[in-house]
Amino acid sequence: AYNYSAIWGVAMRNLSFLVLPAIIIAIAGFGWFLMRSAENSRALTAQEVELSPWDSLTSNEISRASASIKERHGEDVVFSRISLRQPNKSEALAWKPGQVAGREAEITFRVNKQGYVSYFDLNSGSLGPSTLIRGGQSMLSFQGELVPALERVNSTKEVLDVLATRGIEEGEALCVPRTIGRFFDDKVDVRNARAVKLDCFYIKNTNSLNPLPSTNFFSRPIEGISVLYDIESDTIIEVNDSYAGREFPPHDVSPDEFHVGATDLRKSVKPVNLTRPEGQNFTIQGSQIVWQGWQFRLRFDPRQGTVLNRVGHKSPEGFRSVAYEIAMSEMFVPYHDYDENWFYRAYFDMGEYGFGNTASPLQGNDCPAHAVFQDVILHASDGSPFVAPNRICVFEHDPGYPIWRHYEGLYEGIPGLDIHQARKNTELVVRMVSVIGNYDYFQDYVFRQDGQLRIRLVSTGIDAVKGVFAKSLFDTSAKDETMVGTLVAPNRVAVNHDHFFSYRIDMDVDGQNNNFSRYRIRPLRQPEGAPRTGLWGVLPQPITTERQAQTKMDASKPALLVFSSENKDNAMGYPSAYQVMMPNIAPLVPVLDATFQRAYFVQNNLWVTRYKRPEIFAAGMQVNQSASWLGLPEYILDNENLENEDLVAWVTMGFHHVPMAEDWPVMPAKVDEIILKPRNFFDRNPAINLPD
Numbered sequence: 001a002y003n004y005s006a007i008w009g010v011a012m013r014n015l016s017f018l019v020l021p022a023i024i025i026a027i028a029g030f031g032w033f034l035m036r037s038a039e040n041s042r043a044l045t046a047q048e049v050e051l052s053p054w055d056s057l058t059s060n061e062i063s064r065a066s067a068s069i070k071e072r073h074g075e076d077v078v079f080s081r082i083s084l085r086q087p088n089k090s091e092a093l094a095w096k097p098g099q100v101a102g103r104e105a106e107i108t109f110r111v112n113k114q115g116y117v118s119y120f121d122l123n124s125g126s127l128g129p130s131t132l133i134r135g136g137q138s139m140l141s142f143q144g145e146l147v148p149a150l151e152r153v154n155s156t157k158e159v160l161d162v163l164a165t166r167g168i169e170e171g172e173a174l175c176v177p178r179t180i181g182r183f184f185d186d187k188v189d190v191r192n193a194r195a196v197k198l199d200c201f202y203i204k205n206t207n208s209l210n211p212l213p214s215t216n217f218f219s220r221p222i223e224g225i226s227v228l229y230d231i232e233s234d235t236i237i238e239v240n241d242s243y244a245g246r247e248f249p250p251h252d253v254s255p256d257e258f259h260v261g262a263t264d265l266r267k268s269v270k271p272v273n274l275t276r277p278e279g280q281n282f283t284i285q286g287s288q289i290v291w292q293g294w295q296f297r298l299r300f301d302p303r304q305g306t307v308l309n310r311v312g313h314k315s316p317e318g319f320r321s322v323a324y325e326i327a328m329s330e331m332f333v334p335y336h337d338y339d340e341n342w343f344y345r346a347y348f349d350m351g352e353y354g355f356g357n358t359a360s361p362l363q364g365n366d367c368p369a370h371a372v373f374q375d376v377i378l379h380a381s382d383g384s385p386f387v388a389p390n391r392i393c394v395f396e397h398d399p400g401y402p403i404w405r406h407y408e409g410l411y412e413g414i415p416g417l418d419i420h421q422a423r424k425n426t427e428l429v430v431r432m433v434s435v436i437g438n439y440d441y442f443q444d445y446v447f448r449q450d451g452q453l454r455i456r457l458v459s460t461g462i463d464a465v466k467g468v469f470a471k472s473l474f475d476t477s478a479k480d481e482t483m484v485g486t487l488v489a490p491n492r493v494a495v496n497h498d499h500f501f502s503y504r505i506d507m508d509v510d511g512q513n514n515n516f517s518r519y520r521i522r523p524l525r526q527p528e529g530a531p532r533t534g535l536w537g538v539l540p541q542p543i544t545t546e547r548q549a550q551t552k553m554d555a556s557k558p559a560l561l562v563f564s565s566e567n568k569d570n571a572m573g574y575p576s577a578y579q580v581m582m583p584n585i586a587p588l589v590p591v592l593d594a595t596f597q598r599a600y601f602v603q604n605n606l607w608v609t610r611y612k613r614p615e616i617f618a619a620g621m622q623v624n625q626s627a628s629w630l631g632l633p634e635y636i637l638d639n640e641n642l643e644n645e646d647l648v649a650w651v652t653m654g655f656h657h658v659p660m661a662e663d664w665p666v667m668p669a670k671v672d673e674i675i676l677k678p679r680n681f682f683d684r685n686p687a688i689n690l691p692d
Helices: 004-014 020-046 059-073 089-094 142-155 157-164 478-484
Strands: 078-084 104-111 114-121 173-178 195-202 221-230 235-241 283-285 288-291 294-301 305-315 318-334 372-379 385-397 404-407 420-423 427-436 439-448 453-461 465-467 485-489 492-495 497-507 514-524 535-543 559-569 575-581 606-610 647-657 667-678
Touching: 059 078, 059 104, 059 114, 059 372, 059 385, 078 142, 078 294, 142 157, 142 173, 142 195, 142 221, 157 221, 157 235, 173 221, 221 465, 288 427, 294 385, 294 427, 305 427, 305 439, 318 439, 318 453, 453 497, 465 485, 478 485, 478 492, 497 667, 514 647, 647 667
Parallel strands: none
Antiparallel strands: 078 104, 104 114, 173 195, 195 221, 221 235, 283 288, 288 294, 294 305, 305 318, 318 497, 372 385, 385 427, 404 420, 427 439, 439 453, 453 667, 465 492, 485 492, 497 647, 514 535, 514 559, 559 575, 575 667, 606 647
């Protein structure tokens, strides 16, 4: 996972033949961006905005929190994450506009080669103890750790010398860091050292007159060369070339660039536009968004990205809650190649790099032209806040089919009867896009007029490819080389891998007192002589404990997964409820695999726990170089009662990615969704009153 602006900065320094005017323009542009960010940050700080318990930290709050840590530990602190601490839930729910909200900053940081977490009370100005982090490490910082690693490794003679053995000159390659989990413990102290492994790509432009690097960075791996590096001790532990002294896969292959100037384009499609000539139907006041009966709070977190709080419906009887909080809890992307340069590649992208930190500016076709864009406030490794522009967009759109429809053909031809009824479908979308190395991930929260809320994860970007000898399947080496992936271009195999996305959904269906049930859909035995023997029915199965709630989906044993209110029924007498729906995804490797031990949350499609304030992340609070069995396995050890309690659903979606030719050179968008669907929450179709 990489920050492209950081990579670009290092690439510019490495390209010794780059013309001076281009460097001056780039530096001036970057300086202008920083200046504007600082000005925007000051402007946002000066705004008089009432803060709720769920608002993102302001620039002023980030500055105060980081200053308190520096006052205690000195100026050499590297900040990994400064974010809103999970509020005390009972106090937050009791808060009303006009009151001072309780707010704390959660701060993870590194100093003197140790990781700590601390909490800063933003109202009292008091700083809690600095607690040593154990069992894992905090997220890697781009400015404070990854960029220095890029600079150091790409300029060291030992690395340049091994690249030279491949005929690669200085400035023609760039080596980028990847996390290592707890592998290579024979070479480095994986529990305490901040270690990364860098692999290299050939970036020289195929046009000898163009000094800029090729735009498809990941398309030309220099296979077999790797560098193991300790960030905090600034030590290159090992430079390895697994092809030393023998033939190596070619790297000077076609970059397969896909920008407009590099592609023969088809004829343009005639414009198909969505407009809102009378304005938008949603209102944004501070962090609160209201639309078509929906009401929720929106904030942004360096690790989680967009976070929803206090999600529910406005009704004549008042606010009816659906969920207290919804956010990504972890990502896990393991590759399935036993090669010495690939076996360790298994990324916890959210917890190692930050889904929010890697969010990219939204522009062009990322969002409709009529979208409302929002800036967010993040922080640098020294704790200074900055404005990241256009990281969120909010918009309405028509998905292309009606929200409901019926045509009464029995009455066709009878005058005076309106036998066709349909209502236009409009959805509200809250979007961000995170770029984590070669992958681009859209995260959409999609609100519908029928009461559904969809958590949509759209994967696109570039397949990770391995350099090989085969140009086609007809080559003798192709059979062995494609055992772990698909030959998507000459000399490049896209390696098989998984994508797991875990979401934490704090269910508050009409209040905090909820129950979880599986409604089993089963065949029913019929009495002797019945005209049919193939009927099925729905049998409720109330779940009473956290361990019992572990759910593995099985198509042969269908069930509805339902969270219901203890205190609220609909007009028919059914408990007010929401159903959770997700695609079936399961790991295909043994549970004792070294990598999957650290991602044990993927063993179930759904976990349900009692709410506890610190339990936020499915694989544990700190997942970089983490130990096994952290997170959800720990949370259910006490096997607490789930009846009539405050419940949290941990839902995983994803897919096994077997690459194909159509993925290259950039992958078409792949959509996965978790659906929260009302089940007897309303008395009838909530979209029935939409005007024609």
